[in-house]
Amino acid sequence: MSSVNTKPNFADPDGFYAKLIEAHDGLSDEESAALNARLILILSNHIGDSDVLNDAMTMARNAGQG
Amino acid sequence: MFQDRYSLAFKLYPYERSADQDADSPVRHPVVVMGGGPIGVAMALDLGLQGIPVVVLDDHEGIGMGSRAICFAKRSMEIAGRYGCGEPMLDKGVVWNLGKVFHKEGKVFEFNLLPEEGHKYPAFINLQQPYFEKFLVDRVREAQAAGAPIELRGKNRVDSVTEFDDYVELQITTPDGEYKLQADWLIGADGASSPLRGMLGLDFEGRVFEDSFLIADIKMTADFPTERWFWFEPTHGSGASTLLHKQPDDTWRIDFQIGWDVDRKEEMKEENIRARLDAMLGDVDYEMVWSSIYTFQCKRMDQFRHGRVIFAGDSAHQVSPFGARGANSGMQDVDNLGWKLGMVIRGEAPERLIDTYSEERVYGADENILNSTRATDFITPKSKISHTFRNAVLSLAGEYEFARPLVNSGRLSVPCTYDGLSLNGPDDLTGGPARTRVGSACPDAPLGAGYLLSQLGNGFQILTIDADAPDEITVDGVTAKRLAITASDDATGALTERYLGDAASAVYLIRPDQHVAARWDRFDEQAVQAALQIACGKEVTA
Numbered sequence: 001m002s003s004v005n006t007k008p009n010f011a012d013p014d015g016f017y018a019k020l021i022e023a024h025d026g027l028s029d030e031e032s033a034a035l036n037a038r039l040i041l042i043l044s045n046h047i048g049d050s051d052v053l054n055d056a057m058t059m060a061r062n063a064g065q066g
Numbered sequence: 067m068f069q070d071r072y073s074l075a076f077k078l079y080p081y082e083r084s085a086d087q088d089a090d091s092p093v094r095h096p097v098v099v100m101g102g103g104p105i106g107v108a109m110a111l112d113l114g115l116q117g118i119p120v121v122v123l124d125d126h127e128g129i130g131m132g133s134r135a136i137c138f139a140k141r142s143m144e145i146a147g148r149y150g151c152g153e154p155m156l157d158k159g160v161v162w163n164l165g166k167v168f169h170k171e172g173k174v175f176e177f178n179l180l181p182e183e184g185h186k187y188p189a190f191i192n193l194q195q196p197y198f199e200k201f202l203v204d205r206v207r208e209a210q211a212a213g214a215p216i217e218l219r220g221k222n223r224v225d226s227v228t229e230f231d232d233y234v235e236l237q238i239t240t241p242d243g244e245y246k247l248q249a250d251w252l253i254g255a256d257g258a259s260s261p262l263r264g265m266l267g268l269d270f271e272g273r274v275f276e277d278s279f280l281i282a283d284i285k286m287t288a289d290f291p292t293e294r295w296f297w298f299e300p301t302h303g304s305g306a307s308t309l310l311h312k313q314p315d316d317t318w319r320i321d322f323q324i325g326w327d328v329d330r331k332e333e334m335k336e337e338n339i340r341a342r343l344d345a346m347l348g349d350v351d352y353e354m355v356w357s358s359i360y361t362f363q364c365k366r367m368d369q370f371r372h373g374r375v376i377f378a379g380d381s382a383h384q385v386s387p388f389g390a391r392g393a394n395s396g397m398q399d400v401d402n403l404g405w406k407l408g409m410v411i412r413g414e415a416p417e418r419l420i421d422t423y424s425e426e427r428v429y430g431a432d433e434n435i436l437n438s439t440r441a442t443d444f445i446t447p448k449s450k451i452s453h454t455f456r457n458a459v460l461s462l463a464g465e466y467e468f469a470r471p472l473v474n475s476g477r478l479s480v481p482c483t484y485d486g487l488s489l490n491g492p493d494d495l496t497g498g499p500a501r502t503r504v505g506s507a508c509p510d511a512p513l514g515a516g517y518l519l520s521q522l523g524n525g526f527q528i529l530t531i532d533a534d535a536p537d538e539i540t541v542d543g544v545t546a547k548r549l550a551i552t553a554s555d556d557a558t559g560a561l562t563e564r565y566l567g568d569a570a571s572a573v574y575l576i577r578p579d580q581h582v583a584a585r586w587d588r589f590d591e592q593a594v595q596a597a598l599q600i601a602c603g604k605e606v607t608a
């Protein structure tokens with residue numbers, strides 16, 4: 001069973017982060033939520049592997065509860 | 067005393083006094099079916115064609131007005147085909163392959179179902195439910211004429227039942243007064259609000275969805291294409307979602323999602339229905355045929371058998387209409403129960419076999435409820451974030467193909483595979499296709515001048531493909547006959563693809579309902595005998 005890569009995997013972490021915030025520039029909260037949803041769908045399809053996706057959802061949910 | 071709850075589309079079994087009403091003591095019948103909807107009548111056909119006497123009691127004299135179900139799936143037609151009435155359904159029904167999905171004002175994408183070749187019946191047809199029921203009743207009349215012991219008794223309302231160890235006593239009201247009947251087996255096919263369930267105090271658990279749908283069937287001679295159109299959040303203001311479907315006789319089904327807190331009386335006024343229709347259709351002429359408001363639930367009974375009472379169809383389980391799984395799953399109940407009850411009544415199998423009806427069809431009901439609940443949650447999102455994701459899918463689906471499989475406006479009803487259930491024998495066909503694994507309904511394929519499925523069913527069958535086997539085998543009174551084919555009979559390659567896969571030869575043991583009981587790469591007498599016993603709910607003695 002494959003699992004989520006939790007080791008650093010970004011070549012340019014600061015660049016990625018800046019791009020992510022930039023993508024939301026000028027959007028209302030609602031539009032941002034919609035953009036996030038589209039992004040999650042696009043990336044999820046790219047990953048495809050349901051073990052990885054389920055794992056990622058669990059991680060995201062648990063981390064939010066800490 | 068006798069009040070009709072609905073008006074009739076076809077008056078097919080007017081009340082007639084039966085000799086049973088004049089008997090000194092209640093007459094005993096092997097099987098009584100309560101409810102003459104599609105499921106009760108199909109049940110009577112299955113049993114009657116086996117020669118088992120069956121009495122159907124319905125509190126009306128025919129088929130209700132108004133088309134509830136309109137989509138009938140391939141498997142339902144195949145089952146009707148086994149009873150001898152699949153063809154008239156196919157002839158009358160509308161076949162469609164093109165669907166369009168809209169969001170707000172624009173079209174998102176369109177799809178072609180691209181049906182798989184080599185099946186007698188299409189993936190499904192659109193046909194008004196009253197026609198579907200009428201073809202079943204017509205077939206009952208034909209079977210009766212040929213001696214099938216079926217009785218349909220109109221205006222016979224079951225008011226109460228008393229259970230005994232090995233029979234049930236029914237109290238019935240007719241226009242001529244009351245009488246009693248006894249039944250070795252009582253089948254409850256009395257619909258979603260099942261009075262029988264109530265009489266026996268049985269559970270019906272699940273989820274109620276807080277939304278109402280207004281259906282309008284309209285007649286339109288305008289040149290509208292034979293396609294399925296589904297709108298999410300149409301801006302023309304006709305409802306929160308809208309579905310348009312073609313039916314025979316220039317009739318169209320339009321479903322408007324109108325919310326939970328609605329004034330039904332107000333909504334049902336013709337001018338208000340027309341306002342929604344006009345908003346959607348624009349400037350076209352149409353005639354209103356029928357309309358109704360419905361709400362729905364996804365529920366099922368915990369067990370479908372309670373002693374000598376067995377539930378089938380909507381009385382046992384109810385699903386949302388998205389995915390057309392109501393009548394279609396009821397037909398699979400009938401297909402499953404018919405041969406089992408027949409064998410038990412003839413003394414060929416232990417009563418335990420009836421429990422496997424509940425086991426298998428509860429499994430099927432859960433699959434249907436899961437599918438229809440998922441479609442419902444996509445169509446009517448239950449939270450803000452769910453709505454955000456739903457619209458995200460729709461906003462991607464136009465441009466990006468990957469998002470289209472996520473769009474769920476109802477998944478086509480397909481028969482379930484009884485994976486891992488107790489009647490299953492071994493799956494010993496290395497390289498065999500997954501779609502014909504043990505537990506699945508046999509897919510059709512061209513065979514000679516006809517089709518495979520019309521040569522299977524009613525009894526147990528041993529299907530051999532390039533494998534030797536005796537013409538039949540018998541284990542304690544149950545016979546399985548052989549149907550031998552060779553890969554050279556397979557002009558289209560469909561049989562090889564669907565039944566052999568990478569295997570060079572195959573032996574399938576197939577149940578009377580055309581589900582696979584076991585499969586091997588060659589015939590082994592002991593193995594086949596043991597599987598036949600398992601499939602009949604028996605202990606293996608071989």
Ligand SMILES: Cc1cc2nc3c(=O)[nH]c(=O)nc-3n(C[C@H](O)[C@H](O)[C@H](O)COP(=O)(O)OP(=O)(O)OC[C@H]3O[C@@H](n4cnc5c(N)ncnc54)[C@H](O)[C@@H]3O)c2cc1C
Nearest residue numbers: 101103104105125135136137224257379380390392393394
């Ligand atoms: C809007 C809508 C759309 C649908 N679309 C589809 C679809 O596209 N495809 C699909 O497969 N399904 C669809 N369905 C579901 C389908 O209509 C039902 O699953 C189907 O009618 C169930 O058949 P049944 O015989 O179990 O019950 P019913 O059709 O409800 O029949 C029950 C019968 O029992 C009789 N009865 C009740 N009480 C008594 C009594 N005390 N004594 C004697 N008789 C009694 C009733 O009069 C009735 O004739 C739809 C349903 C709705 C509401």
